[in-house]
Amino acid sequence: MSRKENLSSLSDSINTVNRYGRTNSYGKAVKHSSLAKLRPDQGVYRTPEVKALRAFVGVYNMLFWITGAAVFSLGVSCLLDIQTEELSTLLQVELVPYQPGVPVLYWLYLGLLLAGSIIFITGFMGCWSSMQGNSTAAMLYIMLLLISCIGEISLTAIAIISRDLILERTEQELVPKLKMNYNIPGHDGFSRSIDLMQTKFECCGLGGLNDYTLSTWSREGIPSLEGIPSRDNILSRNEKEGWKARLKVPLTCCALTNSHELTGYLDPKPSDLSKCQDLSSRTILARYTDGCLDKLLSWGEGQCIMIAGVAVGGAVLHILGIVLTCCLLQKLHPSQ
Structure with a gap:
């Protein structure tokens, strides 16, 4: 073999080693395993x-x-x-x-x-x-x-x-x-929600006390005061006779001693039932006078804004x- 051919063979071997990394004992090129498995990216x-x-x-x-x-x-x-x-x-x-x-x-x-x-x-x-x-x-x-x-x-x-x-x-x-439906048989769920609204927001009716004076509950469905606790847990006979054993506004319109309780609206305990039911009295500490509509709408609006804000963030x-x-x-x- 001529010297020129030897140099050409040596050059090919060097290029092969540079390309594949090494050769085996027989002089054949062997690829590195890491390079063989390497994807283009x-x-x-x-x-x-x-x-x-x-x-x-x-x-x-x-x-x-x-x-x-x-x-x-x-x-x-x-x-x-x-x-x-x-x-x-x-x-x-x-x-x-x-x-x-x-x-x-x-x-x-x-x-x-x-x-x-x-x-x-x-x-x-x-x-x-x-x-x-x-x-x-x-x-x-x-x-x-x-x-x-x-x-x-x-x-x-x-x-x-x-x-x-x-x-x-x-x-x-x-x-x-x-x-039409407050405290009327068959609408217990709705009445319970109204009681919660009045207790939570410390209000009475949607527009005020007049919502109840013009309601079906006022004309037909007002319950007796029998068994309803007063401040001393017992109503006197004079009190019952004075009110003609009828409520003027729901108990949840009254200032309650248990309003802080989670289920206080289900068992309302007025702080002063007599003053609460005496609509002619100017003392308003025992009864809520503001309507609930604005507070309820504000709460509902806040819930919608909260949900919209979470969705926008997502x-x-x-x-x-x-x-x-x-x-x-x-x-x-x-x-x-």
């Missing part, structure tokens, strides 16, 4: 910039996961809270004429529960996709984020519309209902997740 995947972005996406999705759990817990607490459930039944909106009202807050609470579940699942999917490090998992995650974001925006719109409906229609629908988190995932994909696959 793994070199980029191991750069410090991409590692930092991947870590940030993982931390973000962990926080996203925790946020979903918190929103889910908020929805559950709203649905299980007795007082919230009782008050929300008063804010039913009649969407179709002559049809029963729709408890819009109840459905918004269900929407909040669903939103929390979606955020929770999305955060889990984000953590999984960030660990996978491939475009398929990332695209699946982005699609889930888009669907979730649309759901959050829809919940926000529904909450805002529900707020407007509550403010617009509650007075015209609830006032006649109170005058939508912003979804959009941020989409941006971060797209940035990570761009770093991993700059040619795509």
Whole structure:
């Protein structure tokens, strides 16, 4: 073999070693196992910039996961809270004429529960996709984020519309209902909600005491005072005869000694029953005089705003997740 051929063979061997890393005892090229398994994008995947972005996406999705759990817990607490459930039944909106009202807050609470579940699942999917490090998992995650974001925006719109409906229609629908159904047999749930409203907000009726003087309860359904405790737990015969054994306003319109109790509205104990039922008396310390309508509407509006705020926050988190995932994909696959 000539010297020129030897030099050419040696040059080919050096190029082979440089390409594959080493040769075996027979002079044949052997690939490094790590390089053999390395995908085209793994070199980029191991750069410090991409590692930092991947870590940030993982931390973000962990926080996203925790946020979903918190929103889910908020929805559950709203649905299980007795007082919230009782008050929300008063804010039913009649969407179709002559049809029963729709408890819009109840459905918004269900929407909040669903939103929390979606955020929770999305955060889990984000953590999984960030660990996978491939475009398929990332695209699946982005699609889930888009669907979730649309759901959050829809919940926000529904909450805002529900707020407007509550403010617009509650007075015209609830006032006649109170005058017709309060403390009438067959409407125990409604009467219980009214009692809670009056105890919680320290008010009487929707517009004031006149709601009861013109009500069916005042004309036909006023109960006897037998068995109703006074300040000393016993009503004198003179008191009963003076009132003709009839209530003028519900006991929950009175200042109660047990108003701080969670179920105080179910067993109201007036601090001074005689002064509370004496409508001619100018002493108002024993009885609430303000109407409840403004306070009830303010509470309902606050619930809608709370739900809308949570939905907007979830939508912003979804959009941020989409941006971060797209940035990570761009770093991993700059040619795509």
